[in-house]
Amino acid sequence: MESFMHSSRIFIVGSGVVGTATGEGFRAFGHRVSFVDISPSRVRQLQARGLDASTKLDLTDEPADAVIFLTLPTPNDGLAYDLRALTEGTAAVGRALAATDRRHTVVVRSTVPPGTTDGLVRSVLEHSSGRTEGEGFGLAANPEFLRAATAGEDFRNPWMTVIGSRDLRAVAQLRHLLTPYGGKLRTFSDPAEAELVKCANNLFNATKISFWNELWLVARRANLDLDDIAATVADAAEGSWNPRYGIRGGAPYGGVCLPKDTRGFLGYAEEIGVEMPLLRAVVETNDRMVEVVDQEADVAVSIPFARASTPATV
Template identity: 65%
Template sequence: MARIFIVGSGVVGTATGKGFLHAGHEVTFIDILPSRVGALRAEGLDARETLDLRAEPGAFIFLTLPTPNSGHRYDLSAFEAGTSAVGRALAGAAEKHIVVVRSTVPPGTAEGLVLPLLEKNSGGRLGEDFMLASNPEFLRAASAVEDFRYPWMTVIASRSARTRERLRELLSPFGGEMRVFDEPAAAEFVKCAHNIYNATKISFWNEMWLVSQHLGLDLDPIAQTVARSAEASYNPSYGIRGGAPYGGVCLPKDTQGFLGLADSMGLDMPLLKAVVEVNDLLAAKVDQEAAALTV
């Protein structure tokens, strides 16, 4: 049984903590909102407003703090405040604890922000007084508890091999495929790209929907067919090698040709335009690099 603290007890934190509780671990929820702490206590859960590690054995401390956007940037103010509070709690700890970044954060946050905040507020050093890891969440708001208990994919990362192994031992009993990285930024990148990929797919089919409406076609059976016919849909490895623009006959012809079709209907397709522009930019870069090698 592991000792676990959940710092930030919103949807993600509550689902994470309840999942660990169901697996038999000892869990304490931490949140600065008295109403949230009161609601958790009303469920019979151990919930507190402050983190106290002075009498605790080595524990996992999961950062499940909010990281909303503010325009075209992440607002990490609440995340920073919570992380600093964890650092102050570490200052009084007698044992070495593992701090795990579970919030969705921009790549580089664990080592570029969390680490210096923990060291500054605790007076300790990574590896000597505490450990650091990343374990991004993949929970849907409507089914967060079930998603935690039965994960499709689990991602963990740490510079420390021992920390990676301890997280593997903690999380592997839940099942699902596990991917392990030795750079926290890689795990953070996975989560961001995961969400952006989903958003891009939705916008892609919304653009197709605009065209289907103009043509008087039902998009649903078309999309369901393409989901089975397009290699990019059924082959997880298709198109994921970075730095390689698409070429050949079909892809350039149909991306360009469909833009013309949409234009003839008076429809703007910003996503498809961006697909072509990104490909042209990368193709030009590849050509330039090839030309430089022949000089």
């Protein structure tokens, strides 16, 4: 009940699915929440639901330090993130900070490429507010892991909460806000690490879906039921039930089974007329990683100091 005894002032900048679920989740725990969105129709919808919403962020009359969540869209533009909405929203927050003497904390909750919080967001805030990060405002990354269909439920019952900040005060604020919801909590001193957690999370999910779709094509051609097969693999394969399997970077797979079966199955798929570009990319990626590891080992051996000072790996 601590969250009800010590309520916080929260602003949600960007009130789409993620922003609304985030704000309503905080309201349910007794925090005072205001929504901000540039869309007048969206603001009217929120107001019709009894929520405090506006098209402009105003911090002038705030008597206490607030937490401002950036939940702005970051769609792709070809092979890049489109950060225009994030940039514009951040600039608006900076202008609001310039009009107050309080030290508010800005939290990037949008999905962004690593380095965005410390780079783009910090520089835009400093430029538009005339303040310095750390002294004039706090800054942190707190990526969301919400599914569109169940965003509210996911916020109230998180599997994982990630906080990234160099600002210990900002970390403490977010811990206070987010710990009552339960789930695992991970903190990073570099916001880029928290940002990469979210990106990697989505990339892993996409890769897993594409992997099983590729196997579905094989199973369909071979007249096999993939549903039962996949369910069995989820229980049997170490990569499914051991969360730490294969996550150590710089360690290509080797041994007997994985190299022979990845290549052998590519041949089988070709024989039955199914292309497996993802599996082929797996083999090629591993081959490149073997080359990288071998090259680094050669360099280490050629430098006596490095050879003497580098701890042995197991």
